[in-house]
Amino acid sequence: xxxxxxxxxxxxxxxxxxxxxxxxxxxxxxxxxxxxxxxxxxxxxxxxxxxxxxxxxxxxxxxxxxxxxxxxxxxxxxxxxxxxxxxxxxxxxxxxxxxxxxxxxxxxxxxxxxxxxxxxxxxxxxxxxxxxxxxxxxxxxxxxxxxxxxxxxxxxxxxxxxxxxxxxxxxxxxxxxxxxxxxxxxxxxxxxxxxxxxxxxxxxxxxxxxxxxxxxxxxxxxxxxxxxxxxxxxxxxxxxxxxxxxxxxxxxxxxxxxxxxxxxxxxxxxxxxxxxxxxxxxxxxxxxxxxxxxxxxxxxxxxxxxxxxxxxxxxxxxxxxxxxxxxxxxxxxxxxxxxxxxxxxxxxxxxxxxxxxxxxxxxxxxxxxxxxxxxxxxxxxxxxxxxxxxxxxxxxxxxxxxxxxxxxxxxxxxxxxxxxxxxxxxxxxxxxxxxxxxxxxxxxxxxxxxxxxxxxxxxxxxxxxxxxxxxxxxxxxxxxxxxxxxxxxxxxx
Amino acid sequence: xxxxxxxxxxxxxxxxxxxxxxxxxxxxxxxxxxxxxxxxxxxxxxxxxxxxxxxxxxxxxxxxxxxxxxxxxxxxxxxxxxxxxxxxxxxxxxx
Numbered sequence: 001x002x003x004x005x006x007x008x009x010x011x012x013x014x015x016x017x018x019x020x021x022x023x024x025x026x027x028x029x030x031x032x033x034x035x036x037x038x039x040x041x042x043x044x045x046x047x048x049x050x051x052x053x054x055x056x057x058x059x060x061x062x063x064x065x066x067x068x069x070x071x072x073x074x075x076x077x078x079x080x081x082x083x084x085x086x087x088x089x090x091x092x093x094x095x096x097x098x099x100x101x102x103x104x105x106x107x108x109x110x111x112x113x114x115x116x117x118x119x120x121x122x123x124x125x126x127x128x129x130x131x132x133x134x135x136x137x138x139x140x141x142x143x144x145x146x147x148x149x150x151x152x153x154x155x156x157x158x159x160x161x162x163x164x165x166x167x168x169x170x171x172x173x174x175x176x177x178x179x180x181x182x183x184x185x186x187x188x189x190x191x192x193x194x195x196x197x198x199x200x201x202x203x204x205x206x207x208x209x210x211x212x213x214x215x216x217x218x219x220x221x222x223x224x225x226x227x228x229x230x231x232x233x234x235x236x237x238x239x240x241x242x243x244x245x246x247x248x249x250x251x252x253x254x255x256x257x258x259x260x261x262x263x264x265x266x267x268x269x270x271x272x273x274x275x276x277x278x279x280x281x282x283x284x285x286x287x288x289x290x291x292x293x294x295x296x297x298x299x300x301x302x303x304x305x306x307x308x309x310x311x312x313x314x315x316x317x318x319x320x321x322x323x324x325x326x327x328x329x330x331x332x333x334x335x336x337x338x339x340x341x342x343x344x345x346x347x348x349x350x351x352x353x354x355x356x357x358x359x360x361x362x363x364x365x366x367x368x369x370x371x372x373x374x375x376x377x378x379x380x381x382x383x384x385x386x387x388x389x390x391x392x393x394x395x396x397x398x399x400x401x402x403x404x405x406x407x408x409x410x411x412x413x414x415x416x417x418x419x420x421x422x423x424x425x426x427x428x429x430x431x432x433x434x435x436x437x438x439x440x441x442x443x444x445x446x447x448x449x450x451x452x453x454x455x456x457x458x459x460x461x462x463x464x465x466x467x468x469x470x471x472x473x474x475x476x477x478x479x480x481x482x483x484x485x486x487x488x489x490x491x492x493x
Numbered sequence: 494x495x496x497x498x499x500x501x502x503x504x505x506x507x508x509x510x511x512x513x514x515x516x517x518x519x520x521x522x523x524x525x526x527x528x529x530x531x532x533x534x535x536x537x538x539x540x541x542x543x544x545x546x547x548x549x550x551x552x553x554x555x556x557x558x559x560x561x562x563x564x565x566x567x568x569x570x571x572x573x574x575x576x577x578x579x580x581x582x583x584x585x586x587x588x
Contacts, residue, residue: 102568200548214548243554312531323508330509332581337574343584348511360510364501364520365527367508377494378531383544385537390545425523426530442548467549 004029005170009074009227012173016063016073023063023073027056027117030075034119034171040493043166045080045138046088047120055117062115071234072115077172079163080121081128082108082218083207087118091209092136093126095354096335105207106239107176107218114234119172123162126356127326128180128211131431133161133187134416135358143413144169144489145191148456151492154413157187157431163221164191168489174222174231178208180215181314182435185447188221189408189460192449192487194228194477195221199467200442201246204239212321213244215314215439224486225448225477229253232470248468256474262296264476267401271307272434274410281407281459284451288405288461291483292476302401304392309385310437315429316369316382317440322359323366329354361425390441397466403476404464406434408447412457434462444470448477450484458487494532495525 004026007015015021031049038044052075059073078084080092083101090096104112112118125135132155133141141161143154145168156165160177164187167175177184179197188195196219203218210216220231233254238247268289273282293299331337331350338353340346355363369378396404410433414421421428438445444467447460461480465473496504498514498521505512505520512520566579575582 099572102565102571201551214545240554240556244548246549246551306537309534309537312534315527316531316534327509331574332583333570334572335574340584343586344509345511346584347509351509352511355510361520361523361527363508363510364504365524368496368500368504368524371504371507374494380544381534381537381539382531383546384539384542385534386545387542388537388539424526426526429530 005033007173008223009071009173009230012074017068023056023059023117024053026073027052027075027119030119030172037169037171037493040142041144041165041169041171042139042141043123043162043169043171044077044120045092045123045162048087048118051087052117052119055112059115059117069113069115070230071111073117074115074173075117075119076111077119077122077163077166077175078108079124079160079175079177081124081178081209082176083209084108084118084121088121089209090137091127092124092138093354093356093359094137094336095329095350099334101207103207106204106237106241107208107235110234110237111176116234122166122175125159125161125358127209127322127359128159128178128183129322129358129362130158131182131186131428133158135356137356140416141165142416143191144493145413145457146490146492153416155190155416157190157413159183160187160221164188164193164195167191167193167221167223169493174220174227176218176235177221178216178218179439180211181318181439182432184219184221185435185445185460185462186409186431188447190413190458192458192489193221193223194225194446194448195219196228196232196446196470196473197438197444198232198236198470199444201244202236202444202468202470204237204242204245206239206241210325212318213325214321215318217439225474225481226254226257229257229474246468251471253470253474256471257478259475260296261292261476261479264297264402264472265300265400266292266297266476267300267302267396267404269302269304269307269404269406271304272406274433277410280453281410284459284461285405285407288450288480291480292405295479300401302396302404304396304437306385306388306392307437310389310440311429311433313382313385313389313440314432314436315365316378317386319362319366320370320379321366323363323370326359326363386440389437393441393443402466403472406462406464408434408460408462410434412453412455412459438464443467444473446473446477448480448484449487450480452487495528496521
């Protein structure tokens with residue numbers, strides 16, 4: 001039975017078609033694994049066992065009728081940020097205690113319409129704010145990967161830590177996730193999984209609990225590049241209920257795999273070579289460059305001069321938008337309510353008790369930079385710098401670059417409850433230094449596992465593409481994956 | 494630019510988050526670390542640069558002004574901590 005959970009989405013597709021096993025057997029195998037492992041990994045905050053079995057049975061019927069849809073019978077986990085009808089949806093926050101939406105997010109509706117099976121909701125940093133999945137109301141997620149020389153619990157990255165850990169620990173065949181500053185790509189890099197944040201507007205944000213509306217984007221985390229292509233094709237759609245959703249046809253991303261990268265121009269931005277960057281990361285980047293050059297791509301040095309300001313810009317724009325989006329959590333219509341002598345006190349008590357420290361920090365920063373007297377100096381200024389950051393990329397693409405290659409993270413996964421990171425918020429934020437630029441510019445970005453560090457921990461490479469050119473990312477990522485190989489954690493749980 | 498504890502309390506009031514003195518003082522340090530970090534944007538020359546208001550260049554899509562949804566009052570109050578007759582119940586708002 002355990003062998004079934006080893007299969008990738010494309011292998012499941014073939015296996016179900018060949019009647020090697022049933023969708024119900026596959027779902028039962030996953031439910032059994034989750035029961036054994038979740039106490040140690042803490043990837044799931046809600047398991048929808050009955051619903052999963054019901055969906056799997058329906059998939060088996062369709063397969064028997066010869067009517068299998070693209071994801072028929074594939075068991076997936078859903079980040080707790082997506083509204084799933086009648087099912088726990090709390091963005092892993094205390095303030096949304098008990099919330100069960102009476103509607104389904106567009107992205108998950110797309111997956112169920114394509115036959116996927118829902119195993120449950122996945123742990124995440126509260127309101128998607130974090131890079132380690134340590135801010136969740138449900139406690140941290142433990143990375144299935146451990147350093148060779150240590151038993152220490154490591155973070156899986158964040159905010160989509162539950163999604164990445166579940167995929168890496170084979171507790172689902174694939175997972176949905178979201179990315180606002182790196183929350184798909186960084187945990188993917190920390191867990192040797194593939195994560196893609198598509199172009200802003202590619203996937204509908206309707207039904208996704210909003211953090212920063214001009215940055216949020218949904219995407220899949222999977223075990224390999226092919227699976228990511230399969231899942232993204234189902235997740236993406238134009239949606240009239242999301243005015244930022246763009247009406248561009250969804251291509252068959254899988255068809256891009258195996259296409260030659262001969263003659264493609266791959267940009268290497270010098271500003272991503274930061275001070276104090278570990279030699280191992282630099283070496284991995286160089287390996288990636290060599291693999292692509294060997295495959296016939298042309299390597300081009302480029303400059304993205306405003307790179308170094310991206311993180312500061314992000315930490316003004318994102319909290320500002322968050323302070324607005326999180327104003328709705330007031331104890332009136334849903335979730336936690338803490339009483340007060342009057343309505344203002346009720347708001348203040350509810351929000352003080354309901355939000356965690358990191359969320360409060362970001363709401364306060366956001367409120368401050370939007371407040372009278374500071375709006376121009378901070379928010380407007382940041383939005384102007386954002387234009388410059390985007391322009392850097394536009395110029396590089398106009399000059400003929402097809403994709404950009406950078407490291408995904410400045411380090412491998414770090415320890416849970418790391419003292420220095422906890423006492424210094426800015427140090428934690430630096431985890432996103434290579435990823436935030438991509439959200440600022442609205443571009444597609446993918447993290448591909450590329451190697452292990454000297455302690456045996458995963459490291460990823462990031463590919464950044466032109467708007468709506470995810471196909472080129474899949475094409476290039478496949479080449480990197482073929483060269484680098486697949487990496488799986490040694491089971492300690 | 495940096496903030497003092499009084500400013501943090503004022504901002505917390507704007508954000509409707511109750512904050513005691515100990516938390517305010519801790520937050521002041523943390524917020525100042527972040528504000529110190531974002532100071533670097535002062536180096537950037539943004540003369541003549543428009544703020545980015547649209548991530549992907551597109552005009553906002555409008556829809557026909559038609560009623561296509563509704564009659565779901567029960568759904569809407571279903572998650573409420575307190576409700577009666579499809580109204581949200583809250584402590585007295587007006588004296």
